Structure formats: structure tokens, C-alpha cells
Amino acid sequence: MRVIFEKSTPGRRGVGFPPSDVPAHAVLPPECLRATRAELPEVSELEAVRHFTRLSQRNFSVDTNFYPLGSCTMKYNPKFCEVVARLEGFSQLHPLLPQLRRGGMLTQGALGVLYETARLLCEITGMAQFTMQPLAGAHGELTGAMIIAAYHRQQGKRKTRVIIPDSAHGTNPASAAIAGYEVVVAPTGDRGVLDAQTVEELLSDEVAALMLTCPNTLGLFNSQIREIADLIHGVDGLMYYDGANLNALLGRARPGDMGFDVVHLNLHKTFGAPHGGGGPGAGPVGVVERLAPFLPTSVVEKRSDGTYSLQYDRKDSIGYVAPFYGSFGVIVRAYAYLLLLGGDCLKSVSGNAVLNANYVLARLKDHYEVAFDRRCMHEFVLSASRQARMGVKALDVAKGLLDRGIHPPTVYFPQTVPEALMIEPTETESKETLDAFVAAMIEIARLAEQDPDALHEAPTQTPVGRLDEVAAARNQDTSYTPPAPPVEQ
Amino acid sequence: MDYIGNTDAQRQEMLKATGAASIDELFEDIPAALRAHAFDLPPGMSEMEVRTRLERLAKNNAVDLVLFLGGGFYDHYVPSAADAILQRGEFYTAYTPYQPEASQGTLQAIYEFQTALCRLTGMEVANASLYDGGTALFEAAMMALRITGRNKIILDSGVSPIYRNMLYCYTSNLNIEFVEVPVYNGRTRRDVVAQRLDEDTAAIIIQNPNFFGFVDDLSDVVEMVHRVGGLAIMCFYPISLGLLKTPGEMGVDVAVGEGQSIGLPLSFGGPYLGLMATRKEYQRQMPGRLVGATTDREGRRGFVLTLQTREQHIRREKATSNICTNSALCALAALTYLTLVGKEGIREVARLCADKAAYASQRLDAIPGVQVSRDAPFFNEFVCKLPADAGDVVGHMVEKGFAAGFPLGRYYPGMERHLLVALTERRTKEEIGAFAEALEGVL
Known part of the structure; x- marks a missing residue:
């Protein structure tokens, strides 16, 4: 199928803007202006709509096909969640409003969504407090790893290693590495899960954490999880729960009861928000009480009069992992889903x-x-x-x-x-x-x-049939260039 | 409401096939002591009930304020067709395009997005998106460290303080030296940059227009860092590139930005869209997904994820980044926006923003005691010095129905009386007039 740039006709317009109603003309010095025009498509609105509709028809999706993609939880995404995320009171809300004086009162509804969603997730996972800021699962992992590092730093402990099973998602070791840790790979045992004995063998004072998906990517629950948690806690390590597979445990078991200290969830897997063809997601992180001081800034609090406020004054916080309060639009969808589901x-x-x-x-x-x-x-x-x-x-x-x-x-x-x-x-x-x-x-x-x-x-x-991936890597055609005009004989 | 389709009879039939007597028996691997018994959660509700509740919450947000507030996040108009396309379930309920034959829609859209972004920024290669502008900036910094093998970064304080805070957070466990360069009259201090640059410098990070809205030709700063073998990283504002000199034209190595302004609603801070574009020579050090064109056995053009050996699902702890899920649907929003406004529209909307800012600045300058900073040209956002604390003034303006701007004192000590005022194409002459009158009234 032709790319949109090949459908361009010079002079054609999609949507237009009203003529300027102000007398002024901005004067910008020529050295600050672009020399050539941005060669964006020139198509009518109909051509654009038809092009993208045709593109959509070249996708498999949950709405059109069975999609049993392991560890991705491709469940149905209720249409209702799309509708409520688009309510103007949410979609048109400027994120800097709460930073204005008494601005928190201008966004009480949105802060309420954040606070209530966090509270529901605490109850579901057995954590004491949640930050809604992380923007995807891997982003939650990095946030969690940074919280663990900040905690040990405050304890005056130098811990350099994170244990991760060989069956873990690739994001686990990558996130731990960015947080500054050395990754220790733990082999899967005979029953398909990590054995407590393996953990014991890998244990040392340098171990900061064990990152675990439970059930793991083989779909197996680790019955020794409490023992493993005790071992890790025995060297002052922390237990990190990768929530990619929480769908299996909803309403039946809680990571907090298993001994986990940090949990990230994927709202776009477990809680009904769509995957979007690869994002946007949301990866909120929950922690036990003793780790709460290290959560990112800001934190939504509920005052005794029932109103909400944003707390910025947090001396032990790891700081700012997102520009604002998280993937708010995704969080609204998950909140709606949680309310529909209920306990x-x-x-x-x-x-x-x-x-x-x-x-x-x-x-x-x-x-x-x-x-x-x-x-x-x-x-x-x-x-x-x-x-x-x-x-x-x-x-x-x-x-x-x-x-x-x-x-x-x-x-x-x-x-x-x-x-x-x-x-x-x-x-x-x-x-x-x-x-x-x-x-x-x-x-x-x-x-x-x-x-x-x-x-x-x-x-x-x-x-299309099977595509030549080797040629793609060799040719590196990652941006459309029109073919050169034929040379005249 | 749980959206489950199977009937009890079907469940019984299925249980029989598994050999289990009950669903609970399937959970026997969970030790009894770890099973949760009661949850303190509200009972489920119908769609109608949840809708009423969420509508009430949505109404409890001040979206009726007339916005003169920007700070990197703007209420540009989103054409209806753009959101209609986003609502195609085939796009938004698909996963990452790991099976290319079943994902040509998403893959071609990403390829077109990469192309549009290259053309907008004047750069050679763009990735499929990152989470937001701040995380994109962090990834760009990491890229510069990998490419140069150095560990010092010079950070212009005209770069958004929101992003600088994120950068400091992410690098707190890494051995990176940051040197902040103060701005003078809103512009990058060339003399200080020259003093700080050395053979350990991996990169300089600059922003255009900078946080104060000032526009600059930073080609000379880029040249300065190149002379010591470092990279130039620039934060850009996509709408401004309808008019302004591009990062590519200034010789920038890695251009990053927030894509919210091109087709995404403000949505209280997300989901947003991290933009990243670089030079071809650095693409193997670029994080995130990248789509390339190729052909199938019959010679038909198709698109695939390419150069995946940079990524976490293959390289694990040695990957260029931990990013997996990014902002694919937001990238589609940006592509449809750029397609619908097109080559002419992007220039038009940039021109409208700049003209309205020029007009608003004249109106505000005419208020006794108010002084617009004109140390450098500005695009759609400018700094006003007020005769009173800007935070107080903004508070009074809310009562008159305006989000009057961002008080700079929050991030820049000593600028407590300075207000950052933003204009988009959506502000009318009438609104600007009413804003000026209201401001004069509260001073």
C-alpha cells in the first residue's frame, strides 16, 4: 500500500484554520526561521481518513481477532472506558493547574481519580501506598528499582546486585541495569519455577532485590514464594513483584501477603486499558509502608475535609519520574474498569x-x-x-x-x-x-x-507475506524518500 | 460487570476437560496461607452508574478557564478526523507489531510517523516514540554517554525545569556530572558554555524555544560542543517548527521533544508522546522501536520492526534502554494531525500562535506596571514582569475565569514577579482583550 506521502498533491488541504483576527505580526529574525518548508502530506480530509482506515484494516486486533499473546493479557477493552476518558473535564485539563496558587482546588475531580485508583490498587495488591506516575511496565520497574536503591542508600548499605530468573521479561534486567545494578541470572528449577535453594546459593550481602513475575512467564505459581521472600529479607534485600501476570491472581492472592515489598502493575494488561498498538500504557508502583517515603514526587493526599492535595515536600523521594501525575487518560480508563468490576x-x-x-x-x-x-x-x-x-x-x-x-x-x-x-x-x-x-x-x-x-x-x-527482515536491517529505509526523477536521455 | 462470555454450563464442560472439579481447584498451587479471603472493595456497578460518578468527577475540574498557561503543554486544536481515526479498534486494541504480516497498519503508520518527524525536524532518522518529552531527553543523554564514552553533561537552564528534574532523578544512581549554565536575559550564555566545555563533555542540552519562550539560532552553540567532540541535544516544540529553524539545520545530533502539541489532548499530564530523532550514524545507539521498509517474497512492500538487537527483549541488561511499551497510539495521533494540517497548515498554525502572542504581548505591555521581556524574540510564549507576586496575580485571575500563565518563581528563584504567558491559535482577539482588562483590574 502506498504511503501517505505518495498520495500528496501540491496545494491540496485537509483541515483549515480561521484567518488571524489579530492585527499583530510576530517579527522573527530570518536566522531563526527554517529555510525550507516541512514536506508534510498534502491530502484532503477524505483521503486522510480513507488512508488511515485502510491501514487499520491491515491490523489484527482484539476487536477483530482472537489474540492469545502470552504475558500481554489481550483481554477485551470496554468501549465505555474510551468514552469516559474523553470527557472534556478530564481530556482538556491542563497539568500545570495544580501548581498555581490554590490550584489543587481546580482539579479536585482528577486528583480524586488518582487517589481512588491508587487506593483500589493498594487493596488488590496488599501494598500500603501507590504512585500512579510510571508511564508503562518497564518504567514502573525502573521506578521500583530506584526506590530500592534510595532505601538502601538511606540505610547506609551498599548493595549492587539484583537477582532475576532466566524466564523473566527482558525489561527486568534492562531496568535493573539502568538503575545501576549488576544482574545475577537465576536458572529455572525442574518444576518450572525458581527454587528457594537456588536463591539461597545466589544470596549475599550485595543483593538488593529479587525481581519476580508470579505466576511466572511459564504460567506457574511459585509455591515457595514465602520461603524465598524470607531468604531475601534475611540479607536486607527487597522483593520486587513484576505485575505483568497479576490477572491470574485477582481477588485470590495478594503480592503483599506473599512478602513482596514493591509491585508494579500494567493497567493496559490487567485493568482493561487498551494496548494501543504498543502504548501508551501505565505502570503504577505500589510499596510497603517503610518504602513510602521514597515514592516519586508528587503524591496525592486526602485531607480530613475530604478534599485532595498534591504533596511536593518529600525529602526522601527519588524525585520526578514523569512530567506530572502519570498516564492520566489510561488511569481514568482503568478506574472506570475497576468500578465496573468491583470487588x-x-x-x-x-x-x-x-x-x-x-x-x-x-x-x-x-x-x-x-x-x-x-x-x-x-x-x-x-x-x-x-x-x-x-x-x-x-x-x-x-x-x-x-x-x-x-x-x-x-x-x-x-x-x-x-x-x-x-x-x-x-x-x-x-x-x-x-x-x-x-x-x-x-x-x-x-x-x-x-x-x-x-x-x-x-x-x-x-x-503481505513473510517479510525480508535481513534486507530491512541492511537497507535501513526508516523514512520515506521519493524516488529520484528519471534522468532525461 | 466482568465482560465474561462463558455460561456456567460451558464452564462445567471445560472443567471436565481439565480434570479439575472446580475452578478453585485450579489454584491449588497457591498455599492456603497465602490466599486472600476478603477484600475491602466496593461492589461492581453498571455502566450507567459508573458514568454518573465519572461525569461528576469530570465536572469538578476547572476546564472552563481560558488558558494562557503553557510551560511546554498547550491547548492546540485537534481536528475531529484525527480522534475518529484513533478510535478505530483495529489500531487501539492491537499489541506491539511483533507479527508484521498481521500488523501492517500499525507498522506503516509508524514508518509514516518517522518520516513526518524527520521532515519536521530536519533530522535523518526518528524512532517510533518514547513515553514523553522528559524521558526522551533522559534517553538522549544516555545515548550521548554511550556514543562519546564520556560522563559530563552541560545543561542549559533554559531547558524545561520539569525535564531537568526528571533528568536528575533518573541519573541519581549513575556516575554522571551535570553542569548547569544560567541563562542571561533569557538566552543561552555562550561565554559560560565556552568555559564549561572540555574533553570530558559528552553533550550539551539546549532547548528552542526555551522554557521562557525565547527563540534563538543555536547553531554556534552546537558548533562549540562539536569542537570538543561532544554532542548537541536539543529539546524542540513541534508546532514551532512550522516556522522556526530546525534542529537539523542547526547541526543538532539528537533532537527530542514532547509531541502533545501535535494532536494530543492535555489530559492532565498524559498519556503524552516522546519524540526522538537523530543522525543516521547514531541510529544503532538510539533507544526504542524503529520501523523499516522491506518486501515480501512476491516483492510487495511491507514494514517490519528493525535493528531489534538494540532492544531489551533481545539484549536484556545490555540493551540501549529498558523501554518496551511506548506511545504508539499517540504517535498515530501525531501522524494524523500532521497529515490533516499538512504542509500548509503546520506553517499556518505556527504563524497564528506567534501572531497572537505578539498581539497579546502588546496588550499586556500597555498595562501600567507590566513589562514584557523583549531581550530576545519569542514564539508563542513570553515573560511578563508584574508589579506584584505572579503567584498572587494568577490566583486572582482564576477568579475572573483565566488561567493567566505560569509563575516562574516556582522554578527560578528571583523571578517571583515574572509570569510566563502562552498563546495558541485557539485564543481569540476578544479573549486576549478580556484577559488584558482582567489583568489590569487585579493589579
């Missing part, structure tokens, strides 16, 4: 998410190898290694699913499982959809035995 529906979310995953696992385990043959939580990992021996790799399985109108699972992750297919159906999918997925997976397994080439050709039903 009573939390358990049905996790219950149905875990049931859906176990159902698909039970139906598929005779057709694919299972990374760890045991009951799973909200997701599980298959291996296409049996198919790979017949020349059909996890990637081919993924492309075969695309031809059947299904978004593939997360592939080749966790890296500890060969030919991994990580499947997370979520609670909002029906049995009929799961059965269609199971049928497609079984058909692909059969094709792998009978006609592997058919899968090597896939996908054939998508707007």
Missing part, C-alpha cells in the same frame, strides 16, 4: 482466565510438547520442538495461525524453552473461540506431519 467480579476474572488457559492446555497437550506438564495459571508454554523435527518451527506455526484469522501466541519466549509458544487466552474469550483456536492448532500440527511446506508458505491470506 465481586475480581475472582471471576482470574477464575475464568485460569480456566480458559487450562482448558486450552488440556486440549492441546497431546498435539504439542508442554514445557512443564502440570496445571497452569492464566497462561502456559507449549514447545513446537516435535514439529521442528519435521521442519516446522514455532514461527511457522505462528504464520499458519495468521492464515486462520488468529493472532499467534508469543513465540520464542521464554528463551529457556526451545520453540516456545506462550499462550494466554484471557477471561473474556468464549469456549467457542477457544475451540476454534484448538482446532486450528491441531490442524497445524497435522499439517506439520503431512505437508510441512504448506506452513512454510504461510501466511498467504494476510496483506
Whole structure:
């Protein structure tokens, strides 16, 4: 499909602005002005709308396809949340208003949303206080790691290491490294989870924290979690909870009760906010009481008269991780979702998410190898290694699913499982959809035995076939340049 | 309301397949002692009830104030078609485009966004977005440290204090030396910069227009840092580039900015859009996602995420950044905005902003006791010196229905009587007149 710049016609306009109603003309010195025009598209509004609508139709999405992408929690995003985030009282609110004198009173509704959402998240996770500022999951991890560093610094302890299991998301080690830590990789044990004994072996006074996803990316809950927390606490280390997989535990267990000290959540995974094709997200961070002084500035407080204020005077705070109060529009969506759900529906979310995953696992385990043959939580990992021996790799399985109108699972992750297919159906999918997925997976397994080439050709039903990624990296065409006009003979 | 589709009968059938007697049995890996029993949470509500509650909260925010408040965040007009496109579920309910054949919509949009940003900034390569302007600035600083292998950064105090605070927060555990350079009459002090630059300097960070709204040609400052082998990082304001000299034209190495002004609502501070563009030679050190054009086996053009070995999902602790989820949908908003206003519109809107600021500055200058700082030209935002504490004045102006501007004393000690006033194309001559009258009334 042509890019929008190829659809440009000189002189064509989309939207217009009113003529200036002021007599003044700004005088800007010529050396401060751009020499050439910004060559933006010149298209009509209709052409723009048609172009972007056509582009949208070249996407798979939750609204159009089953999307069992592991560890991403691609659940349905209620339309209602989109509507309320667009209420003018929220969308048109300037973030600097609270910094004006008595400005907090100009934004009581918005501060109320922040405060109440944080309070609900505290109750769900068992944390004492939340900051809503972090702008995505990885940003929450970095915030959490900085809080841990600030805490140990205040204790006068020099701690340099963070333990992270080999099955962790790549953001965990990357975030720890930016916060200044050395990463110690902990191997997964025989049962698919981190063993307490492994933690014990890696323990030293230098350990600042253990970062853990629980259930982990294999979809397994770590029954030794309390023991592990005791070990880490024994060297004055802190327990960090990566909330990517909290959907499995909603209303049933709380990271705080397991011994975690810092928690980040992904509002765009667990709490109904959409993924947006890769953001924006929101990654609020909760902490236990003794870490609360280190939370980022500012913090929303509720006064005794029921009004809200922003607290900036925080001497132990790590400072400013975001320009303001977080991804407010995403937080409004999650708040709406939490109010719809209420306390009573939390358990049905996790219950149905875990049931859906176990159902698909039970139906598929005779057709694919299972990374760890045991009951799973909200997701599980298959291996296409049996198919790979017949020349059909996890990637081919993924492309075969695309031809059947299904978004593939997360592939080749966790890296500890060969030919991994990580499947997370979520609670909002029906049995009929799961059965269609199971049928497609079984058909692909059969094709792998009978006609592997058919899968090597896939996908054939998508707007483009397999793309040459090597050429993309070599050519580095990351910005459109019009072809040079033909040279006249 | 939990949006679950399965019936009890279906659940029973599914349980049978799993061999479990009940859903609770599926959770048996969680030790009994760790199971939570009661939650202090309100009961679920219907859409109608939640809507009433949220509408009440939304009404309790002063969005009816006429805004002369900017500080890097502005109430520019967003064309209706831009938001209509964002509401396509195929865009906003998709994930990161890891499966390119199923994500050509998102991938092509990012490629077009990268192109539009390069053309706007005069830079060679742009990434798919970062969280916001402040985090983009931090990432740019980290890039400069990696590229130069040095650890000193010179920071012009005309750079947004909001971003400077973020920079200090992020680097508190890293061994980086920051040297702040004061501004003089709102402009970058070349003499002080010259004294501070040395062979340890990784980068200088400058902003144009700077936090005070002043416009400058900073080509000479860029040249100064290049002479010692350092990089120039510039914060830009995308709307201003409809008129102003681009970071590319000034020879800047890494240009970063906040994309809120091009198509995103103010939304009380987010979600926003971190913009980053650089030179081709530095693209492998650039953080975040990057989309490249390629072809499939039949020669059809398609788009993929490229140079992914820079990223955390492959390189883990050795990645250029920890960023994963970024601001893809906000980048789409910016692309649709830039497409709808187009080549002519971007210049028009920049011109309108500058003209309205010029007019407002004349009206305010005419008020006895008020003095607009004209030490340097300004774009859409300017500094007024008031005969009283700016914070107090702003407080009185709220009562008259205006968010009169940002009192600079909050971030710049000694500037307690200085007010930063912002104009966008949305302010009318009438509003500006009423604003001037109200200001005169409260002084």
C-alpha cells in the first residue's frame, strides 16, 4: 500500500484554520526561521481518513481477532472506558493547574481519580501506598528499582546486585541495569519455577532485590514464594513483584501477603486499558509502608475535609519520574474498569482466565510438547520442538495461525524453552473461540506431519507475506524518500 | 460487570476437560496461607452508574478557564478526523507489531510517523516514540554517554525545569556530572558554555524555544560542543517548527521533544508522546522501536520492526534502554494531525500562535506596571514582569475565569514577579482583550 506521502498533491488541504483576527505580526529574525518548508502530506480530509482506515484494516486486533499473546493479557477493552476518558473535564485539563496558587482546588475531580485508583490498587495488591506516575511496565520497574536503591542508600548499605530468573521479561534486567545494578541470572528449577535453594546459593550481602513475575512467564505459581521472600529479607534485600501476570491472581492472592515489598502493575494488561498498538500504557508502583517515603514526587493526599492535595515536600523521594501525575487518560480508563468490576467480579476474572488457559492446555497437550506438564495459571508454554523435527518451527506455526484469522501466541519466549509458544487466552474469550483456536492448532500440527511446506508458505491470506527482515536491517529505509526523477536521455 | 462470555454450563464442560472439579481447584498451587479471603472493595456497578460518578468527577475540574498557561503543554486544536481515526479498534486494541504480516497498519503508520518527524525536524532518522518529552531527553543523554564514552553533561537552564528534574532523578544512581549554565536575559550564555566545555563533555542540552519562550539560532552553540567532540541535544516544540529553524539545520545530533502539541489532548499530564530523532550514524545507539521498509517474497512492500538487537527483549541488561511499551497510539495521533494540517497548515498554525502572542504581548505591555521581556524574540510564549507576586496575580485571575500563565518563581528563584504567558491559535482577539482588562483590574 502506498504511503501517505505518495498520495500528496501540491496545494491540496485537509483541515483549515480561521484567518488571524489579530492585527499583530510576530517579527522573527530570518536566522531563526527554517529555510525550507516541512514536506508534510498534502491530502484532503477524505483521503486522510480513507488512508488511515485502510491501514487499520491491515491490523489484527482484539476487536477483530482472537489474540492469545502470552504475558500481554489481550483481554477485551470496554468501549465505555474510551468514552469516559474523553470527557472534556478530564481530556482538556491542563497539568500545570495544580501548581498555581490554590490550584489543587481546580482539579479536585482528577486528583480524586488518582487517589481512588491508587487506593483500589493498594487493596488488590496488599501494598500500603501507590504512585500512579510510571508511564508503562518497564518504567514502573525502573521506578521500583530506584526506590530500592534510595532505601538502601538511606540505610547506609551498599548493595549492587539484583537477582532475576532466566524466564523473566527482558525489561527486568534492562531496568535493573539502568538503575545501576549488576544482574545475577537465576536458572529455572525442574518444576518450572525458581527454587528457594537456588536463591539461597545466589544470596549475599550485595543483593538488593529479587525481581519476580508470579505466576511466572511459564504460567506457574511459585509455591515457595514465602520461603524465598524470607531468604531475601534475611540479607536486607527487597522483593520486587513484576505485575505483568497479576490477572491470574485477582481477588485470590495478594503480592503483599506473599512478602513482596514493591509491585508494579500494567493497567493496559490487567485493568482493561487498551494496548494501543504498543502504548501508551501505565505502570503504577505500589510499596510497603517503610518504602513510602521514597515514592516519586508528587503524591496525592486526602485531607480530613475530604478534599485532595498534591504533596511536593518529600525529602526522601527519588524525585520526578514523569512530567506530572502519570498516564492520566489510561488511569481514568482503568478506574472506570475497576468500578465496573468491583470487588465481586475480581475472582471471576482470574477464575475464568485460569480456566480458559487450562482448558486450552488440556486440549492441546497431546498435539504439542508442554514445557512443564502440570496445571497452569492464566497462561502456559507449549514447545513446537516435535514439529521442528519435521521442519516446522514455532514461527511457522505462528504464520499458519495468521492464515486462520488468529493472532499467534508469543513465540520464542521464554528463551529457556526451545520453540516456545506462550499462550494466554484471557477471561473474556468464549469456549467457542477457544475451540476454534484448538482446532486450528491441531490442524497445524497435522499439517506439520503431512505437508510441512504448506506452513512454510504461510501466511498467504494476510496483506503481505513473510517479510525480508535481513534486507530491512541492511537497507535501513526508516523514512520515506521519493524516488529520484528519471534522468532525461 | 466482568465482560465474561462463558455460561456456567460451558464452564462445567471445560472443567471436565481439565480434570479439575472446580475452578478453585485450579489454584491449588497457591498455599492456603497465602490466599486472600476478603477484600475491602466496593461492589461492581453498571455502566450507567459508573458514568454518573465519572461525569461528576469530570465536572469538578476547572476546564472552563481560558488558558494562557503553557510551560511546554498547550491547548492546540485537534481536528475531529484525527480522534475518529484513533478510535478505530483495529489500531487501539492491537499489541506491539511483533507479527508484521498481521500488523501492517500499525507498522506503516509508524514508518509514516518517522518520516513526518524527520521532515519536521530536519533530522535523518526518528524512532517510533518514547513515553514523553522528559524521558526522551533522559534517553538522549544516555545515548550521548554511550556514543562519546564520556560522563559530563552541560545543561542549559533554559531547558524545561520539569525535564531537568526528571533528568536528575533518573541519573541519581549513575556516575554522571551535570553542569548547569544560567541563562542571561533569557538566552543561552555562550561565554559560560565556552568555559564549561572540555574533553570530558559528552553533550550539551539546549532547548528552542526555551522554557521562557525565547527563540534563538543555536547553531554556534552546537558548533562549540562539536569542537570538543561532544554532542548537541536539543529539546524542540513541534508546532514551532512550522516556522522556526530546525534542529537539523542547526547541526543538532539528537533532537527530542514532547509531541502533545501535535494532536494530543492535555489530559492532565498524559498519556503524552516522546519524540526522538537523530543522525543516521547514531541510529544503532538510539533507544526504542524503529520501523523499516522491506518486501515480501512476491516483492510487495511491507514494514517490519528493525535493528531489534538494540532492544531489551533481545539484549536484556545490555540493551540501549529498558523501554518496551511506548506511545504508539499517540504517535498515530501525531501522524494524523500532521497529515490533516499538512504542509500548509503546520506553517499556518505556527504563524497564528506567534501572531497572537505578539498581539497579546502588546496588550499586556500597555498595562501600567507590566513589562514584557523583549531581550530576545519569542514564539508563542513570553515573560511578563508584574508589579506584584505572579503567584498572587494568577490566583486572582482564576477568579475572573483565566488561567493567566505560569509563575516562574516556582522554578527560578528571583523571578517571583515574572509570569510566563502562552498563546495558541485557539485564543481569540476578544479573549486576549478580556484577559488584558482582567489583568489590569487585579493589579
